[in-house]
Amino acid sequence: MDVHDIFDVVIESGKQTLFWYDPWLGSGNLKAKYPSLFELESRKRCRVSDRIVDSTHVWRWKSRPVVLGLDSAVSALSRDISNIRLGTGSDHWSCKLSVDGRYSVSSLRKIVDATHVNIPGTSDILWCKAVPIKVLCFVWRAAQDRIPTAMALEKRGIVVNSNLCCSCIGIPECTGHVLMDCSFATVIRNNILG
Incomplete structure (x- = not known):
């Protein structure tokens, strides 16, 4: 746009x-x-x-x-x-998005929401004011597979010693593994959820 x-x-x-x-x-x-x-x-x-x-x-x-x-x-x-x-x-300047010609963030947001490209896996992410913005951004980046895991870094051409998980030797370190499947992540998650 x-x-x-x-x-x-x-x-x-x-x-x-x-x-x-x-x-x-x-x-x-x-x-x-x-x-x-x-x-x-x-x-x-x-x-x-x-x-x-x-x-x-x-x-x-x-x-x-x-x-x-x-x-x-x-x-x-x-x-x-x-x-x-x-x-x-x-x-x-007159804003085309509103009847009165005044710009507002909400009028632009309506257009963006109506025309945004749906990224698979992100439709369930809700932007909630009660959750800290850095947590929301992290979840959003995770849903897009944009967390700097070993495999993601390697994909971007950054040299890494190994693309395998340090905790689960032998399993590739990708976003899904680091957040959900890794035995270390499971222990941490269980301690938090308690």
Whole structure:
């Protein structure tokens, strides 16, 4: 998800919005849409208000676009911005995720929850405020097999002396073994649960 999937630029005066770089005219920016004209621009960090003055388009080219055969690109750009009328307010960003245009973490969370990729084995993990965050993170990493066991380190190209469990000599040290199957882990778990 990109920031421009979440926010839109709302143009008022055009004084706070970069003409070529900000995505103020639909999706994407004008630099990407008109790369040849962007190269001709003499002031690349100009504002919208620098290029649209009283419904007139004011260009500052390094050389004339007509000479380079870019007159059709200039016409297309002029058509794209022809309906823009600048006012007096401040330009601002509006959140697409909420009706009122205000950003909230809960609105983003709803989108993330609705579109997240389900990782096998993680659907049972509940993020509970009563459990310390480091414990939740550890459980989450364990469910993804991201704990630095000997086998995981070896998989990432880190040299280890042996990928076998130190307690259960002869059994590969993987996340499942270290947390559940290892005789040492079983003794510790039984002492804790008691």
